[in-house]
Amino acid sequence: MQGYYGKAKENVSLNEKSVKELITCTGENPNRQGLKKTPQRFISAWNYITSGYKKNAKQVVNGALFDAEDSSMVIVKDIDFFSTCEHHLLPFFGKIHVAYIPDEKIIGLSKIPRIVEVFSRRLQVQERMCSQIMSALDEILKPKGVAVVAEGIHTCMVIRGVEKVNSKTVTSSMTGIFLKNQRTRKEFLSLIK
Ligand SMILES: [Zn+2]
Incomplete structure (x- = not known):
């Protein structure tokens, strides 16, 4: 699992020359007006969509954990x-x-979409993205269970x-009580419908 948590290499960056080559191979003239600044624009877009490599979940959560008062299910749904x-x-x-079922701790709700960004803004397969989000929450919160579904x-x-x-x-990735208890799993699935 840990092997997947890549880190962006500081001293290697995508250079304009390689993007220009890609444009040339397509059959285009990289120097025409509309394409002239494309390598520059592509690199900044690419850096943004892969910016998850420069972050990790713990950093993003930044200690925003609070004592749980009960153990009812917490769901954040429809996160883009x-x-x-x-x-x-x-x-x-x-x-x-x-979704998760707290044990001792709950997490600031706004942190969940930010954890999603850490793992989505990388080169991914959807299955792994789900399981990384699930594992990160499991590790940080040590809850009774975590469930992640992506469409x-x-x-x-x-x-x-x-x-x-x-x-x-x-794709879905579940742990703890979501795996063991069919009622909990069903409740979650019906709530996200
Ligand atoms: Zn594909």
Whole structure:
């Protein structure tokens, strides 16, 4: 698991020359007006969509943990995510639903979408993104259970290959009571519908 937590290399950065080459190979003139500054723009967009490598979940949470008063389910649903498919370097995006059942601690609610960003803004497969979010919350909160469900549209499927515009990929990752207790799992699934 830990092996996946890549770190951006400080001294290596994408250079304009390689982006220019990509444009040239396509059959275009990289010096024409509309494309002249494209390498620069691409690099800054690329750095943004892969900025998750420069963050980690603990840093983002920054100690925003509070004592739990009971152990009822906490759900943050319909969190937008934007990620990049590691097989095609094309975007995939959609909604993520996160739930946990506290044991001793709860987390500031705004922190959950920020944890999603740490793992989505990387080169990913949707399954791993879910399990990394799940593991991070499990590690930080040590709750009774965590459940993460993602529904994603993969542009690599939509704009090429099978061209299924409306197909959604659904993945889930669960731990603790969500795995052991069918009632809890059912409650979660019905609440995110
Ligand atoms: Zn893909």
